[in-house]
Each structure stands twice: as structure tokens, then as C-alpha cells.
Amino acid sequence: MSNTYVLVLFYSRHGSIAEMAKYIARGVNSVANIEAKVRQVAPVSETSEATSDAIPEQGAPYATLDELAQCSALAIGSPSYFGSMAAPLKHFIDQTSTIWMTGGLIDKPACAFTSASSMHGGHEQCLQSMMIPLLHHGMIWAGLPYKNKALIGTTTGGTPYGASHLATTTSENTLSKDEIALCEAQGRRIAELALKLAK
Numbered sequence: 001m002s003n004t005y006v007l008v009l010f011y012s013r014h015g016s017i018a019e020m021a022k023y024i025a026r027g028v029n030s031v032a033n034i035e036a037k038v039r040q041v042a043p044v045s046e047t048s049e050a051t052s053d054a055i056p057e058q059g060a061p062y063a064t065l066d067e068l069a070q071c072s073a074l075a076i077g078s079p080s081y082f083g084s085m086a087a088p089l090k091h092f093i094d095q096t097s098t099i100w101m102t103g104g105l106i107d108k109p110a111c112a113f114t115s116a117s118s119m120h121g122g123h124e125q126c127l128q129s130m131m132i133p134l135l136h137h138g139m140i141w142a143g144l145p146y147k148n149k150a151l152i153g154t155t156t157g158g159t160p161y162g163a164s165h166l167a168t169t170t171s172e173n174t175l176s177k178d179e180i181a182l183c184e185a186q187g188r189r190i191a192e193l194a195l196k197l198a199k
């Protein structure tokens with residue numbers, strides 16, 4: 001693993017966001033001199049005493065705060081839960097005060113991705129909910145420009161605020177062609193921005 005990486009950090013309960021993370025990582029890894037580090041956050045439990053195993057049963061390893069502090073850029077993903085990010089991701093972000101106090105993320109680029117089960121169920125709103133704490137951290141927000149033609153033609157997910165997936169009952173974890181193109185474009189863009197800003 002190179003020292004220059006985009007942290008692709010997500011929570012996914014049923015797999016849609018994990019699937020998006022793969023394509024974002026593919027976009028990052030298509031850029032030379034930088035790579036993707038894919039990490040998930042642990043679920044939160046209904047009882048505050050419970051702790052999760054150090055290694056998840058499946059999928060990407062759990063993120064550490066140090067991996068966040070050392071990243072060159074961040075792509076953050078969450079399912080839309082009532083138009084906002086899911087609690088496990090917020091719980092992870094709420095542990096980042098030390099990074100905030102030392103300004104560890106200032107001037108690093110960030111972007112977000114989401115999945116929602118209805119077309120107007122809050123894709124954009126959820127993306128913006130992830131943007132707010134990262135602006136407090138001094139990160140530079142990167143959306144998706146309309147030069148990506150899939151943004152205009154999509155009949156599924158995809159927004160100028162960030163990639164999204166429309167997870168209907170028939171397409172739960174299967175991304176459309178446009179959604180894949182936009183995830184890859186977002187991965188490429190955040191990687192290129194990280195390299196430019198690091199100069």
C-alpha cells in the first residue's frame with residue numbers, strides 16, 4: 001500500500017454501498033501514483049455496552065482513526081436513512097475530535113456516495129449530511145461535474161453532489177450502467193484532486 005491513498009470509508013448494511021465502494025475504488029486505482037484503501041465502519045448496537053469484533057465477519061476491514069488522519073483524500077459512503085447518513089458512520093465521525101483539533105484533514109478533498117430505495121427518498125440530502133462534518137474538518141468538497149454525461153441521462157441514481165444508487169426491490173445491490181460510470185468518475189476525480197492539492 002502506497003503512502004498516498006484515498007480512504008474509501010463506508011457503512012453498508014445490505015450491500016449496496018459496499019458495491020458502490022468497489023467501483024469508486026476502481027476509479028481511484030485507475031489513476032497513477034495513488035491508490036484506494038477501502039474500509040468500513042462497525043455497526044452500532046442497541047445496547048451501549050456491546051462492542052464489535054475487531055475484524056468484521058465479511059467485507060472490508062474496519063477503519064481506524066489513524067487511517068482517516070493519514071489519507072490524502074476521502075470518499076465517504078452511507079445508505080440514506082430518513083434522508084441522512086446512517087448512525088454507524090456518524091458514530092465514527094463523532095470520534096474524530098482529535099483529528100479536528102490538530103487540523104489533520106484541512107485542505108484535503110472529500111466526496112460522498114449514497115444509496116436509497118426510492119427515487120426521491122433523499123439522495124441529495126443524505127450526501128449533504130455527510131458533507132457538513134467534513135466542512136467542519138476543513139476538507140474541500142468535490143461534487144460530480146456535468147461533463148459526466150451519465151448525470152444528464154440517468155434514470156436511476158447519480159447527482160451533481162455525489163454518486164448515488166437507486167436500490168429498488170428489483171435492483172437492490174445491482175448498480176446501473178450510469179451509476180457505475182459515475183462511481184468510477186467520482187473515484188478518478190477525487191484521486192486526481194488529491195494529487196493536485198498535495199503539490
Ligand SMILES: Cc1cc2nc3c(=O)[nH]c(=O)nc-3n(C[C@H](O)[C@H](O)[C@H](O)COP(=O)(O)O)c2cc1C
Pocket residue numbers: 011012013014015016017018078079080081082083084115116117118119120121122167
Ligand atoms: C432505517 C432506514 C431508513 C431508511 N430511510 C430511507 C429514506 O429516507 N429514503 C430512501 O429512499 N430509502 C431509505 N432506506 C432504504 C436504504 O437507504 C436503502 O435500502 C439502501 O440501499 C441500503 O444500503 P445498503 O444496502 O448499503 O445497506 C432506509 C432504510 C433503513 C433501514
